[in-house]
Amino acid sequence: MPAPLRVPPGQRVTRSFPVMHVGEPPAFDARTWDLRIGGAVERSFRLAWDEYRALPRAARDVDLHCVAGWSRLDNRFEGVVLRDLLGRAGLRADARFVRFTDGRHYHTTIPIDLALDDSTILADTLDGRPLDLDHGAPLRAIVPRRYAFKSCKWLRTIEVLAVDRPGFWESRGIVADVELPSGSR
Numbered sequence: 001m002p003a004p005l006r007v008p009p010g011q012r013v014t015r016s017f018p019v020m021h022v023g024e025p026p027a028f029d030a031r032t033w034d035l036r037i038g039g040a041v042e043r044s045f046r047l048a049w050d051e052y053r054a055l056p057r058a059a060r061d062v063d064l065h066c067v068a069g070w071s072r073l074d075n076r077f078e079g080v081v082l083r084d085l086l087g088r089a090g091l092r093a094d095a096r097f098v099r100f101t102d103g104r105h106y107h108t109t110i111p112i113d114l115a116l117d118d119s120t121i122l123a124d125t126l127d128g129r130p131l132d133l134d135h136g137a138p139l140r141a142i143v144p145r146r147y148a149f150k151s152c153k154w155l156r157t158i159e160v161l162a163v164d165r166p167g168f169w170e171s172r173g174i175v176a177d178v179e180l181p182s183g184s185r
């Protein structure tokens, strides 16, 4: 058995933190910001910034891999576990996918098993400091088991779906939902 790969073949490990997105980052205003959870759930709800900040917190050590070819290792993200929010909403029996959006142009979808996986979090800090606006402040999804295009920055809505919907990049034929090699984290 070959050793499991931490970094997918062909990726270049960088210690910088590249910024990858389409459009301009949205300004953050804690008075108007909210996070909405809805779709195929029993109880839709919304959280204001203070309500989000009062939730139980968790940290994860994560490698980010972008399909454009860079990997940034050992990022400590902290925030809340997505499974906890989905538990509060209560999944309906037909829940199969979870779609993240920034409420503007960007959206991306993951299978429900992955949304419920212990690794998947919503993060507002990196290495002990609030996220930079360029990297998704105030809140982004972090999906360590997928390439970073699933980790939606400036997260505003979480929609539980019965049927998959192609995300921003998939619908343009740029990427597919490729699993990372086992051993990646």
Ligand SMILES: Nc1nc2c(c(=O)[nH]1)N[C@H]1C(S)=C(S)[C@@H](COP(=O)(O)O)O[C@H]1N2
Pocket: 017, 018, 019, 020, 021, 022, 065, 066, 067, 102, 106, 134, 135, 136, 148, 149, 150, 151, 152, 153, 154
């Ligand atoms: N809202 C939003 N989230 C996004 C993107 C985007 O364009 N808009 N780009 C994705 C892609 S392709 C990558 S590689 C990562 C990059 O995160 P970073 O800019 O913090 O390195 O964010 C992802 N999340």
Ligand SMILES: [Mo]
Pocket: 020, 065, 066, 067, 068, 148, 149
């Ligand atoms: Mo990316």
